[in-house]
Amino acid sequence: MRAVVVTDFDTEPTVAELPIPEPGPGEVLVRLAAAGVNPFDWKVIEGAMRGSVEHAFPIVLGSDGAGTVERAGEGTGFEPGERVFGQFMDVQHGRGSYAEYAIAKAAKLARLPAALPFDTAAALPTAGAAAHDFVEGTGVGPGQTLLVNGASGGVGQAAVQLAAAQGVRVIATTDPDTAGYLREIGAAETVDFTQGPTADQVRAAHPGGIDAVVDLISSVAEIEPIAGLLKPNGVIVSSNGAIDAEVLAARGLRGANLYANARPATLASLAEAVEHGQLRFRIDFEVPLEDAADALARLKAGLSRGKTVLTIEAA
Ligand SMILES: NC(=O)c1ccc[n+]([C@@H]2O[C@H](COP(=O)([O-])OP(=O)(O)OC[C@H]3O[C@@H](n4cnc5c(N)ncnc54)[C@H](OP(=O)(O)O)[C@@H]3O)[C@@H](O)[C@H]2O)c1
Numbered sequence: 237m238r239a240v241v242v243t244d245f246d247t248e249p250t251v252a253e254l255p256i257p258e259p260g261p262g263e264v265l266v267r268l269a270a271a272g273v274n275p276f277d278w279k280v281i282e283g284a285m286r287g288s289v290e291h292a293f294p295i296v297l298g299s300d301g302a303g304t305v306e307r308a309g310e311g312t313g314f315e316p317g318e319r320v321f322g323q324f325m326d327v328q329h330g331r332g333s334y335a336e337y338a339i340a341k342a343a344k345l346a347r348l349p350a351a352l353p354f355d356t357a358a359a360l361p362t363a364g365a366a367a368h369d370f371v372e373g374t375g376v377g378p379g380q381t382l383l384v385n386g387a388s389g390g391v392g393q394a395a396v397q398l399a400a401a402q403g404v405r406v407i408a409t410t411d412p413d414t415a416g417y418l419r420e421i422g423a424a425e426t427v428d429f430t431q432g433p434t435a436d437q438v439r440a441a442h443p444g445g446i447d448a449v450v451d452l453i454s455s456v457a458e459i460e461p462i463a464g465l466l467k468p469n470g471v472i473v474s475s476n477g478a479i480d481a482e483v484l485a486a487r488g489l490r491g492a493n494l495y496a497n498a499r500p501a502t503l504a505s506l507a508e509a510v511e512h513g514q515l516r517f518r519i520d521f522e523v524p525l526e527d528a529a530d531a532l533a534r535l536k537a538g539l540s541r542g543k544t545v546l547t548i549e550a551a
Contacts, residue, residue: 272300301333367394378403386452
């Protein structure tokens with residue numbers, strides 16, 4: 237089978253010919269039709285998990301994918317021919333979704349409603365589960381104000397919609413091109429991060445503070461002014477490990493570093509929301525599997541305005 241691999245950290249992704257893997261107990265072999273591209277995919281190449289997890293090179297890149305069950309191992313509950321989507325990344329076994337066939341743990345897969353195309357489904361798992369878990373993690377409710385910092389990206393666009401659907405007043409940071417789209421999908425206010433520091437702009441509009449932040453952008457060094465926007469007892473969650481909960485607690489604030497968990501129930505709820513038009517995933521770049529290296533470079537360069545998807549046709 238064709239797969240996009242790296243042979244070591246900091247090397248270029250290339251297309252390789254690999255044997256089709258065999259699913260073990262609790263695992264499902266999926267014939268993929270599409271793979272979703274996430275920033276974590278290039279971060280893995282740069283060694284995001286180096287030292288914490290063994291890497292079995294060559295590693296097939298990619299977490300997210302959608303396709304048809306080819307074979308199911310013992311005890312998965314899946315049958316050949318079922319349409320599924322979910323997460324496939326397992327660097328310890330060199331496995332990922334940028335391939336014609338990939339193995340997922342059954343606990344990271346969900347069935348795909350017939351009305352949902354494979355490319356949309358491939359865009360959902362990581363960004364959708366992150367948005368779901370992060371918005372939930374803030375605990376914000378109707379009438380409260382939430383800043384989504386990084387709202388113009390894959391996770392952010394979904395977070396804006398999930399929060400707005402709960403009656404939360406969402407402030408969305410964005411480039412000027414994406415501002416109109418974010419208002420269309422539910423942002424009450426947008427802040428153009430290219431026009432000055434986000435914290436200054438939000439404070440000017442909300443001198444009394446805001447209730448919560450989903451931060452998808454800031455590093456440890458950058459989080460302070462964003463956390464400083466919160467009202468007393470406000471809550472901030474970070475996708476990038478930028479939070480020190482003890483430092484926040486000393487200031488009367490709450491916070492956590494969160495890691496998305498694409499549980500089958502979360503995946504199913506995301507698919508249902510998309511199917512019923514309550515959640516939109518904008519795919520702004522869709523190219524064949526062979527163009528994965530370019531797609532990753534484009535995403536890393538900040539040229540993406542939505543989700544990137546690789547289409548996969550079995551040879
Ligand atoms: N912890 C977890 O489980 C988890 C899960 C999913 C994602 N993540 C992380 O969360 C982050 C976001 O993921 P994603 O998939 O949404 O990435 P993405 O699609 O690349 O989106 C990031 C967005 O942030 C925008 N941005 C860049 N600089 C900004 C700034 N200073 N202020 C506000 N916005 C800015 C980018 O705009 P430009 O394109 O114009 O630069 C882009 O639209 C990534 O770091 C990812 O690795 C973590």
